[in-house]
């Protein structure tokens with residue numbers, strides 16, 4: 001048990017909340033890779049590259065969430081079976097989707113994560129865990145930026 005001024009039952013709940021985002025980032029990451037691999041059409045080159053940028057930065061978001069869980073003193077779950085139960089992002093198994101649908105789906109997913117984060121940041125803020133509050137605020141900013149780029153593709 002570490003002595004960093006946090007109540008252990010609050011921290012346990014915070015770790016559960018963080019796992020929800022870890023699972024969601026991992027599921028979202030696979031979805032972006034699906035779109036990177038399977039995109040077709042006149043905008044193939046641009047979107048193939050853009051999706052690669054998105055999943056590369058997204059992989060670092062997942063890693064940072066996982067390491068935040070460790071920083072709070074908890075082990076990080078690493079099971080797809082578990083992730084699929086707690087993710088707020090649904091999987092996409094369609095591998096032949098028009099590019100505009102790929103973009104709108106990724107935008108909706110990013111916006112969903114942002115909306116969920118706002119609620120959880122308030123909850124965590126009430127426990128006095130400013131470190132995680134700040135960390136998740138940073139994660140909101142990253143998803144807001146990704147949302148802006150996706151929205152801009154819609155013209």
Ligand SMILES: [Fe+2]
Nearest residue numbers: 036037048052
């Ligand atoms: Fe690739």
